[in-house]
Amino acid sequence: MTRGVALSLLALSVPAAAIASLFVGATPLDAHQVLRALARPEAPDTVTTIVWQLRLPRISVAATVGACLALGGAMLQGMLRNPLVDPYLTGVSAAAAAAVAVATVAGVSVAATPAVGFVAGLAAALVVAALARRGGGIDPQRLILAGVSLSMLFAAIVTLVLIRAQSTGAAGTIVAWLAGSMAGRSWRDLAVTAPYAVLGTALALSTAPALDAMRIGESRARAVGVNVHRAQWLILAASSLLAASSVVLAGLVGFIGLLVPHIARRLTGTEARMLFPACAAIGAVLCMVADAVCRRIVAPAELPIGVLLALIGAPAFLYLYLHPSGRPGLAAER
């Protein structure tokens, strides 16, 4: 299968997964009902409300979260030449989790906690970036060390807050957020986050040619005209924005950012120009499907998407690593 065919199929799979997800939920709907509801968004009946106000926003949120995380993961893995990196490396998720935990215990309204998480996540990314700075650019080792250290610090804060919160009953809210979920997300949530996700995606796409050239080594990339330092900062900014956007929308959704770039590389190779769109599509599809499964598998209750993705993602990741494809992988040493 050529890369062009693979990309075309992936592009088609996004609307296909979205349409399929419309049929999954507590209320069974048939094709006729869904089509009629889609055609008349202003109709005052229950089916239209379910389709337009519950399922579609939720599906859109899932697609956005999946695309953001996969794209962020692909960028950071490419820049750091490290296949074990995910977009949470920059401390975004850990800081957001700590901030949301503290805010929940402190009685901040549920509506405001995503914003608290977003700001804390980006602040942590800034601190990590400052610690990783060297000679105008970013030192990959320092970035990983700073990101991991800061994430551990914030994880400790979350644990502390959880212990304290057990008596107040806030622990359940915090744990639910930590496990990731798209339940109850509205168009408004998406509208608030979309500008950051779009900005992150635009930055990501603008760095693709530079990231491709950096595959021949930093020295040679500079010699052919890449401003390596600027590309590094843009990649860090874009991946942080993408991670923060997804955290605001769905809490902590693991494994997508780590796993999807590996799947995409098998289909399209390592060239960022092909890899980025492939990652966005696979991430979106995977997240939409996973969310649909979470709605269905223990209905009427819901499985947290983070739990499902970890259950599927860990063995899938191991399989991909133990069964290398013929295609070039990341940072394959000559």
Place this chain on the structure above:
Amino acid sequence: MIDLDALAVRIGGRNLLSNVTARIQSGELVALIGPNGVGKTTLLRAIAGLHPCEAGVVRVMGRDLRSLRARERATRVAFVTTEETVFETLPLRELVAMARFARAKWWGWTRERSDEDAIDRAIAAVGMQSLADRDVGGLSAGERQRAWIALGLAQETPILLLDEPTTHLDVRVAQDILKLLARLARDGKTILCALHDLNEAAAYADRIALLGDKRLLAIAPPQRLLRGPLVERVYGIALDRIELPDGTLRLFTPPRRHRGCAVEERAH
């Protein structure tokens, strides 16, 4: 054209080069020679804009290097290094295509016909057409070296800097590459090429630049520079010379005394 005016390079608190002044004209192939660790690579990297200059000025095609953005610089100067770096495996043609980065439109997602032609010409120039679709990771050291040279050629810059381009090459391919460089210089390129083989430098260079003690000691035509005692002093060895009928010098390290010693030692 390359102009170096009192150039000094200092990295990590160490002076690596000081007070290098020289002018290399368009259409000239200059070989850069000198013992290991004397600053040949540092000088090439400084001219390529990969090392900041502590003092002095580098001008490429009349423009101060510091005033050029990365892309502008890469359309004027190409730097071929054969240092082995970790990189993802990718087909030779895609690797050479990286050379066109600086000429891509701002979105840079597609390649023009002129880019494809430049890539084809560069791959043909190093005789690797049949390997164009092979993964670079699967090539031999010599083939990979030619790939790096093709990367530099595909930039199609007026100035070409090469750091020991013949190191891993067999005699025939090394000759082909040096002939190619001489032809490119005749066509108007400015070429500065670090070489270890003094005979290669003598045979192909218009002038030789001799580095020693972190300075440029001399820059002169091969006949003049290699005939004098300076080369022997810098390298710390004695050299025998033979002049070929076409006037080219051939240099040899005198072997007899050393071999004689070895034979005598064994005989005892």
